[in-house]
Amino acid sequence: MKRKLVLILTGIMLAGSILTACGGDSKTDTTAAADGELEGDITFWHSFTQGARLEVIQEAADEFMEGNPNVNISIETFSWPDFYTKWTTGLASGNVPDMSTALPAYVVEMMDAEAIVPMDDLIDQIGRDKFSESALSEGEKDGVCYSMPLYSHAQVMWYRKDLLKDAGLEVPATWDQFAEAAKALTKDGIYGCSFPCGSSDQMATRFLNYYVRSGGGSLLTDDLQANITSDLALDGIRFWVDIYKNCSPKDSVNYAVLDQATLYYQGKTAFDFNSGFQISGVAANSPDMVDQIGCAPLPKINKDDPDYSAETSNTPLVVWQNSKHPEICKAFIEKLYEEDTYIKFLAATPVGMLPAIKGISETEAYRSNETVQKFIDAEQIIAKAVDMGTSIGFEHGPSIQAGLLNSQGVIERMFQNILTNGEDVETAAQAAEDELNELFRIIQ
Amino acid sequence: MKNKRKQFDYVRWIFVLPALVIVGVLLIYPIFSSLYYSMTTKHLIKPAYDFIGLANYQAVLTDPEFFQAFFTSIIWTVCSLTGQILIGFTSALAINRVKHGKGVYRTLMIIPWAFPTIVIALSWKWILNGVSGFLPNLLVQLGICGTLPQFLSDNSMVFITLIFINIWFGAPMIMVNVLSALQTIPQDQYEAAQIDGASHFQQFYHITMPHIKVVVGLLIVLRTIWIFNNFDIIYLITGGGPADLTTTVPIYAYNMGWGTKMLGKSSAVTMLLLLFLLLICVVYFTILAKWEKEDK
Numbered sequence: 001m002k003r004k005l006v007l008i009l010t011g012i013m014l015a016g017s018i019l020t021a022c023g024g025d026s027k028t029d030t031t032a033a034a035d036g037e038l039e040g041d042i043t044f045w046h047s048f049t050q051g052a053r054l055e056v057i058q059e060a061a062d063e064f065m066e067g068n069p070n071v072n073i074s075i076e077t078f079s080w081p082d083f084y085t086k087w088t089t090g091l092a093s094g095n096v097p098d099m100s101t102a103l104p105a106y107v108v109e110m111m112d113a114e115a116i117v118p119m120d121d122l123i124d125q126i127g128r129d130k131f132s133e134s135a136l137s138e139g140e141k142d143g144v145c146y147s148m149p150l151y152s153h154a155q156v157m158w159y160r161k162d163l164l165k166d167a168g169l170e171v172p173a174t175w176d177q178f179a180e181a182a183k184a185l186t187k188d189g190i191y192g193c194s195f196p197c198g199s200s201d202q203m204a205t206r207f208l209n210y211y212v213r214s215g216g217g218s219l220l221t222d223d224l225q226a227n228i229t230s231d232l233a234l235d236g237i238r239f240w241v242d243i244y245k246n247c248s249p250k251d252s253v254n255y256a257v258l259d260q261a262t263l264y265y266q267g268k269t270a271f272d273f274n275s276g277f278q279i280s281g282v283a284a285n286s287p288d289m290v291d292q293i294g295c296a297p298l299p300k301i302n303k304d305d306p307d308y309s310a311e312t313s314n315t316p317l318v319v320w321q322n323s324k325h326p327e328i329c330k331a332f333i334e335k336l337y338e339e340d341t342y343i344k345f346l347a348a349t350p351v352g353m354l355p356a357i358k359g360i361s362e363t364e365a366y367r368s369n370e371t372v373q374k375f376i377d378a379e380q381i382i383a384k385a386v387d388m389g390t391s392i393g394f395e396h397g398p399s400i401q402a403g404l405l406n407s408q409g410v411i412e413r414m415f416q417n418i419l420t421n422g423e424d425v426e427t428a429a430q431a432a433e434d435e436l437n438e439l440f441r442i443i444q
Numbered sequence: 445m446k447n448k449r450k451q452f453d454y455v456r457w458i459f460v461l462p463a464l465v466i467v468g469v470l471l472i473y474p475i476f477s478s479l480y481y482s483m484t485t486k487h488l489i490k491p492a493y494d495f496i497g498l499a500n501y502q503a504v505l506t507d508p509e510f511f512q513a514f515f516t517s518i519i520w521t522v523c524s525l526t527g528q529i530l531i532g533f534t535s536a537l538a539i540n541r542v543k544h545g546k547g548v549y550r551t552l553m554i555i556p557w558a559f560p561t562i563v564i565a566l567s568w569k570w571i572l573n574g575v576s577g578f579l580p581n582l583l584v585q586l587g588i589c590g591t592l593p594q595f596l597s598d599n600s601m602v603f604i605t606l607i608f609i610n611i612w613f614g615a616p617m618i619m620v621n622v623l624s625a626l627q628t629i630p631q632d633q634y635e636a637a638q639i640d641g642a643s644h645f646q647q648f649y650h651i652t653m654p655h656i657k658v659v660v661g662l663l664i665v666l667r668t669i670w671i672f673n674n675f676d677i678i679y680l681i682t683g684g685g686p687a688d689l690t691t692t693v694p695i696y697a698y699n700m701g702w703g704t705k706m707l708g709k710s711s712a713v714t715m716l717l718l719l720f721l722l723l724i725c726v727v728y729f730t731i732l733a734k735w736e737k738e739d740k
Contacts, residue, residue: 085702091489113489191575200683250594251574253686268575408703416687420599439704 039070040325042098042332045087047080050280052348060345064335071328081200084407091115098323099333102147102316104138104391105403111141112400116318118144122330126337130357135314138391138398147316148333151346151353153275154385155210155311157299162292163190163270171296175211175239178271178299182247185270192247193271194263195240196255197416199409202392203257204240206311208411209392210273211236213310215301220393224401226436228411228429237418237425244419253419273298275313276351276382279375295378297385309389314356339363351375354383401440410435475718482712488705500712510713512688513696520607520692521672527611528667529660532618539619540626550623554616565680568609572596596682603690606678613677618663625659626652657735665728669721693717
């Protein structure tokens, strides 16, 4: 009997130890020290995958930990698509970071899921008037700000000066001129412009949005329904189908953002649309080509149409509701906005990341950057576009619908159906509009 | 009754308990949680959801895109499996006849299995790239094609290209297993058949096939499940596009769960997939059992 009892107890202990091992939470639960000194571990997810930005953030974290010896910051880096999967799945299991970067469309979903905390205290501390009102409004719900814009950029048209000069062409100011130039430059292994519509990215939505915004329209109606069948949107679809057929590599039907940009970086396309990140991409891939690239505002439908901007991105930082140490997160964010750290961070991708707080772009430290000096015209064009634009669909204010418009690949599949299966433009547009409206209905 | 209770040995059950718990957590729990969620409005990032009975199943079974994905999966599985078996089987028979350097050939053949799928997918994407890919440019330079062939975007080529990649990836596994089975066949049976004047085909049909058919049958069962459930190669190379031409059921389910975040509906798709594969397994195992019975 005793032997049996010992065996039973051993079995229970073994089962218990396995269950404990399976169920343990490795996250250290620490508290603030009695003297008010910051104390605890935080995890920071960001999407600064390129070396220079990664290093600056790590350096800032190291400096912060040096000044706060009881704080430990673990940094994890993900590309934007991975980041989206990571936080949406993590939210269900409670496996989200303490703080992270985000995209404005994600912030809307995060606010809707009550996953992030208000940032008003920190915004006021840094100076609310230093931030652009429209950038702050992208993370605002019921008068409370849930995100802080870290940097800004906007979409403009990039072209190859040498190719245009050789062909005796001017920088296009209208879409018609653009199409004409792109067709003329499609020769000798160069494509006029790649039209990307891979369904894993939002590139076709972005390109269609350029055209629709240039005509003063929107891909969403005022009551936040999909607006793909308006005359303007149909014209836009036909325009890009024409560009694909005449100026684009056929593989671009599957392209995501990096595939698209790489073609331009390698000198295989004459035109592309991007922010100032295009400069660092070309510099890294084809340094000899840097002097031959230039940017201009997005083309208009008619030359005398008003100036516009189709897409501004204010990349923000957020602090997660699950965080046990929001005070550490906010203190670290404040550190990132300190002038020296902030300028060093922006200089990691000069002209790619424009300051989200006023006063920085006028400082000597910012302006002395070699790339900023070289591309000062581009910087001014992009800065003007930043001021005039919003994220795609945010012209009606932040909404879940705008996020879904970008994230579901519906417009990309619509273009694929037209280009691959030869579907009629009106039919494909109607199907895409219905699909989007059904998604909007479900989410509500 | 009392005696029976006395004979029941609790100790062995207690020792088995940890294993049972692990199996329960890792296998049974996901199946039952999927079954439960498939009958709810569960959303990936919204905590609240309602029980809706079989409405998700009804929605999925009336969605033409589901059936398109289902038939794409069937064609994907049948073509990939047939190609893998033909190539794998033929390679195994050929290598079995090799006298010297058998190990080298075998190693070369299983190279695709030595790489992670992400490496394989990105390598093929690079090789077949319609602008700078090695193969399209080679075909143009050799004068075989007038323009760069678009293996991954042309609607008549993209699915065939993916099937080719899957055959290239899966055939070595069939080869290694069939080769192992071939090496267990006693050589004296072939010698006796040769003395009796049996042709090569007769030797293959009456000696080789009966010895390896159970192994091949099991391989077919396993490969059918793996290929039908295959997600990574297709997703990494085409993402199911263009125009859903390469969207199989797992990609459809993924888009439903992680794209639209409708976990309830996505779970209904996976439960239907499970039922279908169980049905296939029952058919296969019935045939296998019949073969084994015949052998005895």
